[in-house]
Amino acid sequence: MRRALALVFFLLVWEGASRMGWVNPLFAPPPTRIATVLFELLASAQTWAHFWTTMLEALGGLVIGVVAGSLLGLAASVVRPVADLLEPAMALLNAIPRIVLAPLFVIWFGIGIASKIALSFLLVAVVIFFAVYSGIREVDPRLVDRILTLGGRRMDLVREVYLPSLAAAWLFGGLKVATGFAFTGAVVGEFVASSRGLGYLLSFAQSTYNASLTMALIVLVVSVVLGIFSGFERLERRVFRWKPALRQKQTTGLRDLLARKRQRTIPAMAARISGRSQPGPEKPAWAWILKIAERPTIRRSEFPQVPLPRLSNHEVPRCTCQGWP
């Protein structure tokens, strides 16, 4: 909410500055102008043809890249020689800005959508490969032991340990980054050489110094990517209900902490000032814990650094399995 207000304020200032002529409207056209252009764009059938071309390239590259990257990552983590072969190649591909390969792909695959899909694919596959490869290699070995000693077989291991770890690696490690890369690949590929797509429109707008069209197109691309992200986030919340971090997100704000601290301390201070103890049940159920805590604790022998422990004969509460405190 606060962020939305900030955005609105920012847009208003921009609008004003642009209209008053403080900034050159040729470079920074007012937001209303951009919005108008955007609506014109969306209203024209031609735009949609370009739009779907880019979507096809990006999503095609994303899907093929995710599948291929996952399979390669899987193969590398299961078969040792495959890892020896792939890891250096992938590391090299990861180190270079892969986008420089775009012109090469145009030569290889022509100026049609194939070269853009190839570029998206390459950008995505490398990211996903590493997410899956390290995700599987870093599976908690204790969980593997756990499943094996409970009588689980290879398939159980895959279903109970490897797939969930993989899902976490996919969604947290890779999928969002990969989506961004997929659109980067498609749009940049269209910059380099194309006759269709949002990237083509962008390079056309740029060559005619049409700032409002450029910005409208940028807004369009960004909103598509953000829309896909929010879909992933909803998926994450559904799939990762077991993750502690996701659930506690709302309560970790500094403001919340301060608020809670105040809540806790004010009654306590009031009680201290008035000299009365805080209200409570006469004999709380957990009183026995205090009774134990008051006594000297039972010494534990933690060898070998600790000297011989004194014997202890303090009372330990007996407890049946039914009545856990």
Next chain:
Amino acid sequence: MNALEIRNLTVSYGNSPVLEDLSLEIPEGSFVSLVGPSGCGKSTLLRTIAGLLSPMEGEIYLFGRAVNGPSPDVGFLFQEDALLPWRTVAENVALGLRFRGLPNEYVARTVEEWLRRVGLLAFRDSYPHELSGGMKKRASLAQVLAPRPRILLMDEPFASLDAIVRNILEADFLNLVREEGLTALLVTHDLEEAIVLSEQVALMSAGPSARIRRIYKVPFPYPRDLVQVKGDPTFGRLLQQIWSDLQEEVSRMGWEVVRH
């Protein structure tokens, strides 16, 4: 019959043997604790018995059958509660039963019974990260015992708990083990715990090439009042004796090893 019989076992990581020529017998239904200097190979021994490591030489028999891989007769309780973080408490407890291909209805009933026995019925749909340390320990115990193993191997299961929770859990674990008629092998570095819970305490020699150095009989009959046992003069003498033998073992190791 012996629940566990280990003959001339040698286990090594790479070249140097961790355990060498180790032999041990545990009668069915008895509770044995295993103590020894840290790093001497207690965890290695348990993992070998559980079929997670294969020995270089020697044999291990569980209830008369040679061990070659994990066995349904074995329940293994680790120090860390290796519950699956993406499964609820009930689903975790059901794992071993499902691996055995038991009918769903039986699994559901058994899981509920075990959750009740360990007092976690109200937390059946919680995820492990929502439980306290003691609750995770109880969930782990239910998970391990639900498929009805015949021998329970425990690797320092109470080490990470605070004293109060630990005292309560010790007594309850002992009750459960006795009720189920289980054979139990407990690795611990807490001598008091070892004596108070078990019938025999086995002391391992310092590694490398560790073996069983000595076995002490604990003369208190079950059911035990753990508090009373700790106050008994015999308990004190036993503790002192094991402690001095242990110190002798420790002093045979280098200081670096001890620190490790």
